[in-house]
Amino acid sequence: MSGAVKHKTFDVSAVREDFPILKETIYGKPLTFLDSAASAQKPQAVIDTVANFYSHSYSNIHRGIYKLSQEATEAYEQVRNKVAKFINAASREECLFVRNATEGINLVAQSYGRTFLSEGDEIILTELEHHSNIVPWQLLREEKGIIIKVAPISDEGEVDLKAYRALLTEKTKLVALAHISNVLGTILPVKEMIALAHQAGAKVLVDGCQAAPHIPIDVQDLDADFYVFSGHKVYGPTGVGVLYGKKELLEAMPPWQGGGDMIELVTFEKTTFNVLPQKFEAGTPNIAGVIGLGAALDYINQFNRQEIEDHEHGLLAYALGRLRGINQLKLIGTAKNKASIISFVLDDIHPHDAGTILDQEGIAVRTGHHCAQPLMERFGLNATIRASFGLYNTRGDVDRLAEGLKKTRAIFA
Numbered sequence: 581m582s583g584a585v586k587h588k589t590f591d592v593s594a595v596r597e598d599f600p601i602l603k604e605t606i607y608g609k610p611l612t613f614l615d616s617a618a619s620a621q622k623p624q625a626v627i628d629t630v631a632n633f634y635s636h637s638y639s640n641i642h643r644g645i646y647k648l649s650q651e652a653t654e655a656y657e658q659v660r661n662k663v664a665k666f667i668n669a670a671s672r673e674e675c676l677f678v679r680n681a682t683e684g685i686n687l688v689a690q691s692y693g694r695t696f697l698s699e700g701d702e703i704i705l706t707e708l709e710h711h712s713n714i715v716p717w718q719l720l721r722e723e724k725g726i727i728i729k730v731a732p733i734s735d736e737g738e739v740d741l742k743a744y745r746a747l748l749t750e751k752t753k754l755v756a757l758a759h760i761s762n763v764l765g766t767i768l769p770v771k772e773m774i775a776l777a778h779q780a781g782a783k784v785l786v787d788g789c790q791a792a793p794h795i796p797i798d799v800q801d802l803d804a805d806f807y808v809f810s811g812h813k814v815y816g817p818t819g820v821g822v823l824y825g826k827k828e829l830l831e832a833m834p835p836w837q838g839g840g841d842m843i844e845l846v847t848f849e850k851t852t853f854n855v856l857p858q859k860f861e862a863g864t865p866n867i868a869g870v871i872g873l874g875a876a877l878d879y880i881n882q883f884n885r886q887e888i889e890d891h892e893h894g895l896l897a898y899a900l901g902r903l904r905g906i907n908q909l910k911l912i913g914t915a916k917n918k919a920s921i922i923s924f925v926l927d928d929i930h931p932h933d934a935g936t937i938l939d940q941e942g943i944a945v946r947t948g949h950h951c952a953q954p955l956m957e958r959f960g961l962n963a964t965i966r967a968s969f970g971l972y973n974t975r976g977d978v979d980r981l982a983e984g985l986k987k988t989r990a991i992f993a
């Protein structure tokens with residue numbers, strides 16, 4: 581894919597200059613932002629693209645005959661091409677714009693699930709899923725009487741493949757799993773897990789929220805049936821996400837929401853539906869958000885992805901080393917194959933108390949259950965502290981975190 585593409589060399593101090601928020605101070609201290617797994621900060625290019633669109637090019641799309649509307653439509657549809665390239669989809673029609681990953685999963689549960697699953701059919705989740713990849717399936721279970729099975733994980737936070745294999749039977753119709761855990765950072769062997777599911781005749785939805793910012797995605801190589809991610813975690817705006825689906829599946833699925841744009845012809849007796857992708861994009865979409873997402877993908881693509889990965893991997897290794905030096909700090913999630921997301925607990929100190937002290941130092945970390953309560957239960961915890969790194973983080977950020985944690989220790993000693 582890269583081939584002739586010219587990439588800028590990855591230089592973290594230059595990258596930081598692109599993110600205006602990183603110049604902010606919090607309680608008079610420089611912001612140390614370690615919560616990109618919840619939502620990533622935005623480069624100036626994304627902010628400017630959205631502002632410029634509203635200032636100079638805004639109009640509704642797919643409707644107007646006038647120049648502005650045609651150009652807005654063109655810009656919006658161009659982003660679909662960028663998304664298709666970003667995940668290596670076979671065609672642009674397979675890439676649908678939704679509000680966020682959560683909406684993408686609900687769309688699959690409500691459209692595909694309601695149509696193709698029936699009572700007694702089984703779906704498999706893993707123990708490390710985000711609530712967004714649990715609750716939509718439970719809602720479907722209420723309605724259709726399907727059965728949800730859960731593939732367990734090890735103490736290290738890796739999926740137990742033997743147990744997963746044993747759960748796959750001819751009753752399994754769907755597997756829905758994270759590509760990377762938002763709590764543990766575990767990178768799941770999704771390609772292998774998809775192949776196993778396919779052997780059993782099941783379809784697979786991959787929740788790629790944490791993968792999209794960290795590793796290259798190739799939906800064809802993975803052979804994923806559905807793949808979702810959120811724009812705001814790949815340095816893009818909030819309010820826009822992507823649902824990828826294989827064409828034959830999306831074509832067989834009924835529309836989820838009805839309204840403008842998704843129709844071909846409406847009479848009070850009968851309505852016929854538009855073709856892909858419009859069939860699934862009812863109503864005026866987040867036009868500026870989609871255009872901002874395009875700028876975010878351009879931002880990422882200006883670098884060689886391997887250099888971003890190497891940078892983040894270096895941060896992870898450095899952070900693990902620094903955190904190991906802190907008294908009574910226990911890492912939660914020590915998978916061999918791991919992205920730059922670290923969860924930990926400090927023995928008797930409540931994560932929220934630690935988070936409050938770190939905040940006083942200008943350090944933004946996430947504390948709580950991270951929308952993964954079943955995973956917390958698996959580790960016998962209510963909450964963890966989570967530090968997650970994006971492409972703009974530095975070893976200096978890690979050092980400030982380590983110092984902040986030492987201070988926290990001292991206060992509670």
Ligand SMILES: *Cc1c(COP(=O)(O)O)cnc(C)c1O
Nearest residue numbers: 680681682710712762789790810
């Ligand atoms: C953030 C996240 C979600 C939910 O994303 P939204 O943008 O809130 O819809 C789902 N799964 C994982 C793994 C996540 O990290």
